[in-house]
Amino acid sequence: MKNEDIRWKQRYANFSKAMGHLEKALEIPEPDMVQKAGIIQFFEMSFELAWNMVKDYLEGQGFVDIKSPRGALKKAFEVNILEKGHEWMELLQDRNLTAHTYDEQKATDMEHLIQNKYFPILKELHDSFMQKANEE
Template sequence: MDELKEIRWKQRFENFNKSYTLLDKYSKKEDLSELEQAGIIQFFEMTFELAWKVLKDYLESEGYIVKSPRETIKQAFQIGLINDGHIWMEALTVRNLTTYTYDENLVKKLISDIINIYFPELKLLHERLEKDL
């Protein structure tokens, strides 16, 4: 492993860990206010962004060359770093749409999907990378 690249993914993991911890904390809360719902969506955006970037840095430290979020997700899935590439691709699409959350029903669906579908995948990644630290 290139030492600088190894240090980079570990530093990025620290930021991912902070964001992940906040998403974990608030996603367990029930009867969310509008502000708390907006917060979960924002924490998801941040956490997902840091997740794919830490994946990219990790893959590069292992000698892979990836340039985009899609390439990163595909390669991470191919080597078994993430379990469900389809969910990750869906999460990428959702992350790109979260700025358009004006509809109350859409917000409720987003919150449900974040908590029940995307967060478990982020949790698995967090646990795997934490072991590699």
């Protein structure tokens, strides 16, 4: 097994764990501010692991010079690893705003976006890579 194959699979395992934590956190009915902060943190971790997993996978497929989340997501969309490219770019943009969720209303807005918009597309990616991991 090539090093790149191992890297994306290791990253997938960590992504799976982070997604499990995020999913569990999203089940909390009416989360308080501290719980919302936890949801946002699990979202940030999940996204970070997701784009790095995609980058590692693409490198294993021979694509090089992918240096940023935007670059990894764009290339993954181009080669049909990701669907909903526009939504992924919105996720990236909103992920960059999570550092500013010290305000309770902003944290609440972000928690709703994660719950209703971003968790489902992260889950699609997770399920797609689960299938890739099981095929090998």
